[in-house]
Amino acid sequence: MNIIISNSSSDPIYLQITNQLKKYIITGDLKETEPLPSIRKLAKELQISVITTKRAYEELEKEGFVESVRGKGFYVALKNKDLIREKKMQMIENKLSKIIDESKMLGLGIDELIEIIKLLYE
Template identity: 65%
Template sequence: MNIIISNSSDEPIYLQIVNQLKEHIVKGVLSESEPLPSIRNLAKELKISVITTKRAYDELEKEGFIVTVAGKGSYVAAINKDMLRETKINMIEEKMAEAISEAKLVGLTFEELQEMLKLIYEGW
């Protein structure tokens, strides 16, 4: 599993792990029922605290991305793709509403904002 931790990021380490694992799950890099590394092994591999890894796994479990079976480990949960997509769309809408609000504060027109969105979208 390829998880990259950035010490220069403003994002806490546990959230970096959470977001990267979510991305792996959503993109199908990690498939349903696939076992994840143990909390200790992942902490050792990433050279971070076991507490940080535990926090990431707890967050993923709370959000329904993984399940933990006592004595056996953590596994990728069965995810309802439609529900996940809807959740992501809601998150995008919230972020776009925030961006639109900021754009209006600085006087950007709809056309300027639309062009900015197009450039950013095509740049990815």
């Protein structure tokens, strides 16, 4: 697991951590019941405040991605397969939305965009 903090990002650090961990969980890079690094360990690795790391983990817990076990830390939550699929679909839709916006800026028509997708899909 490699979390990258960008100082040039408009997102706060805790949100950058949250989004990257969500991605790892959704893609299966972090498996169900797998432990996350301790709050202190992750804060030290990223050279950030423990409070920031704690906030990221709490956000993930609120959204149901992780569970905390008192005295033991945070673990990837058991997920419903349909919920994971839905989250993956949402990620694809977000990426496609950005691609569509860029395509419009370039003046590409929908038929050209569909043709590109078909070629890349094969």
